[in-house]
Amino acid sequence: MNNIVDFFKDCSKKVEVFLDGCLLNSSVFTAGLNEGMRYSVFAGGKRLRPTLVYASYGLFKKDYDVVTPFAAAIEVVHTYSLIHDDLPAMDNDDMRRGKPSNHKAFGEAEAILAGDGLLTKAFEIMSDTSYSPQIPADIRLKAIYKLARAAGDNGMVGGQFADITSEGKKTTVELVDYIHKNKTSALIECAIYLGAVAAEAEEKEIDNLIAFGKNIGLAFQVVDDILDITSSSEVLGKNVNKDMESNKATYPAVYSLEGAKAKADEYIEKAMAHLDIFKERADILKDIAKFITERNS
Amino acid sequence: MNNIVDFFKDCSKKVEVFLDGCLLNSSVFTAGLNEGMRYSVFAGGKRLRPTLVYASYGLFKKDYDVVTPFAAAIEVVHTYSLIHDDLPAMDNDDMRRGKPSNHKAFGEAEAILAGDGLLTKAFEIMSDTSYSPQIPADIRLKAIYKLARAAGDNGMVGGQFADITSEGKKTTVELVDYIHKNKTSALIECAIYLGAVAAEAEEKEIDNLIAFGKNIGLAFQVVDDILDITSSSEVLGKNVNKDMESNKATYPAVYSLEGAKAKADEYIEKAMAHLDIFKERADILKDIAKFITERNS
Numbered sequence: 213m214n215n216i217v218d219f220f221k222d223c224s225k226k227v228e229v230f231l232d233g234c235l236l237n238s239s240v241f242t243a244g245l246n247e248g249m250r251y252s253v254f255a256g257g258k259r260l261r262p263t264l265v266y267a268s269y270g271l272f273k274k275d276y277d278v279v280t281p282f283a284a285a286i287e288v289v290h291t292y293s294l295i296h297d298d299l300p301a302m303d304n305d306d307m308r309r310g311k312p313s314n315h316k317a318f319g320e321a322e323a324i325l326a327g328d329g330l331l332t333k334a335f336e337i338m339s340d341t342s343y344s345p346q347i348p349a350d351i352r353l354k355a356i357y358k359l360a361r362a363a364g365d366n367g368m369v370g371g372q373f374a375d376i377t378s379e380g381k382k383t384t385v386e387l388v389d390y391i392h393k394n395k396t397s398a399l400i401e402c403a404i405y406l407g408a409v410a411a412e413a414e415e416k417e418i419d420n421l422i423a424f425g426k427n428i429g430l431a432f433q434v435v436d437d438i439l440d441i442t443s444s445s446e447v448l449g450k451n452v453n454k455d456m457e458s459n460k461a462t463y464p465a466v467y468s469l470e471g472a473k474a475k476a477d478e479y480i481e482k483a484m485a486h487l488d489i490f491k492e493r494a495d496i497l498k499d500i501a502k503f504i505t506e507r508n509s
Numbered sequence: 510m511n512n513i514v515d516f517f518k519d520c521s522k523k524v525e526v527f528l529d530g531c532l533l534n535s536s537v538f539t540a541g542l543n544e545g546m547r548y549s550v551f552a553g554g555k556r557l558r559p560t561l562v563y564a565s566y567g568l569f570k571k572d573y574d575v576v577t578p579f580a581a582a583i584e585v586v587h588t589y590s591l592i593h594d595d596l597p598a599m600d601n602d603d604m605r606r607g608k609p610s611n612h613k614a615f616g617e618a619e620a621i622l623a624g625d626g627l628l629t630k631a632f633e634i635m636s637d638t639s640y641s642p643q644i645p646a647d648i649r650l651k652a653i654y655k656l657a658r659a660a661g662d663n664g665m666v667g668g669q670f671a672d673i674t675s676e677g678k679k680t681t682v683e684l685v686d687y688i689h690k691n692k693t694s695a696l697i698e699c700a701i702y703l704g705a706v707a708a709e710a711e712e713k714e715i716d717n718l719i720a721f722g723k724n725i726g727l728a729f730q731v732v733d734d735i736l737d738i739t740s741s742s743e744v745l746g747k748n749v750n751k752d753m754e755s756n757k758a759t760y761p762a763v764y765s766l767e768g769a770k771a772k773a774d775e776y777i778e779k780a781m782a783h784l785d786i787f788k789e790r791a792d793i794l795k796d797i798a799k800f801i802t803e804r805n806s
């Protein structure tokens with residue numbers, strides 16, 4: 213999998229250079245806000261979502277830089293969601309990626325605003341036609357709409373709401389499915405879509421890629437739930453056993469640990485089937501799918 | 510000013526009917542989220558920003574319904590900002606529009622997510638081409654970009670950051686100007702821009718309207734600061750004397766109450782001058798500007 217490691221590295225580099233140029237402070241009164249936004253954006257992380265945008269785009273075109281604004285926007289949405297999820301009123305996590313979480317480093321009000329600023333920044337980036345001006349306006353609008361749907365109350369925000377309000381309630385398969393589909397899978401599916409729509413892929417291709425994205429997204433969250441039980445804080449860079457302690461609705465809670473592992477494999481298998489039409493052009497996407505189940509952090 | 514009262518009523522009605530159809534719940538697991546979002550959106554309020562969108566659009570065209578999605582989106586951004594501003598970690602306000610603020614009614618985590626959901630919803634609405642499909646894609650993108658800039662770290666979020674971090678610090682004219690320009694004026698200016706750009710106004714017209722919007726936005730916040738001192742909770746529907754108690758950077762703190770009143774008049778005068786080119790077509794906008802200084806809540 214050397215190839216895939218390099219691909220992740222290249223994609224991360226591209227998106228980080230772009231974000232470094234985007235996240236500029238414009239006033240002496242907002243230096244702290246800018247610092248807080250940059251702190252979480254540049255705190256490391258796998259850059260899975262941007263990498264998926266590039267991999268999906270790469271099925272059709274090789275001028276990867278065109279799709280960088282979309283890759284950057286989705287990473288910024290992901291980062292905002294982590295900042296808000298960690299807040300004391302939400303999951304109350306004081307560690308993230310091996311460092312103090314945003315509100316621990318900057319204060320609670322500052323963290324709320326850093327999150328708000330990043331979410332808004334994503335749409336600023338997506339609608340800024342000076343970035344990749346060759347992307348047609350109607351394609352850009354489709355991408356913005358999909359990102360808003362994936363991130364909003366019928367997507368990620370809805371999933372997070374179901375997650376925090378599930379604590380202490382009876383865990384059902386329907387609830388866990390809803391949380392995973394919306395809290396995590398929606399944005400991963402969206403990443404795959406952004407690459408495909410930017411490359412102006414055909415409808416049938418996009419449909420298959422969306423189904424691929426949805427299934428690897430579900431697998432990703434199942435593995436996350438499993439790692440919360442089997443891994444350590446040192447490896448994950450965040451506190452473990454949090455889900456169990458807060459009696460959260462997770463896959464292991466519903467299916468047992470072994471059952472959850474089988475479920476992750478099942479999702480990956482389903483995902484792979486949707487890549488058949490692309491033949492060996494989809495090797496990178498297949499490697500990313502394997503990485504998702506085999507990762508240890 | 511009977512005319513202007515009716516105009517506000519008509520605009521509010523249009524935008525509320527639209528939002529009622531937009532803010533739908535899609536899952537049994539997010540009913541509480543949807544309820545929280547709707548609670549604040551339908552809590553009353555002057556609907557100043559939507560009304561400005563319509564008034565600006567009305568300078569050029571009379572098919573007002575076309576611009577309703579833009580009017581709705583900006584109101585939703587305004588509502589999210591109130592929910593987050595009221596949070597315990599921010600201004601810690603337990604009353605808003607005469608009712609318990611969102612986190613008082615639904616809980617803190619729920620209020621953070623209702624705000625996040627509404628901010629995201631604004632961009633979903635703006636990019637949904639099934640709403641007012643006659644708006645060209647490039648115009649829609651310009652509108653989204655302006656809204657994101659006005660609402661983000663170099664706009665409203667930046668202003669709020671400067672505001673909360675100003676408490677207890679030395680209040681300077683530069684700081685107060687920054688807060689007013691970004692926290693309040695940016696979104697009001699944006700409302701005026703959205704109407705004008707949707708109507709495909711000419712550059713010179715847009716420039717004058719932006720200058721008008723900026724100045725009435727500044728006047729609006731000065732009057733807000735004044736009302737916080739001179740009005741009562743009953744009339745305002747929120748707590749008063751909060752600014753003074755938290756030693757906030759306000760106009761009365763820098764210029765005295767009388768000085769602040771003069772400043773508001775000065776802004777309105779400047780604003781009015783930018784309407785000259787529109788002659789009597791701008792009567793509604795002039796009435797709105799007058800309403801801003803003469804209001805008592």
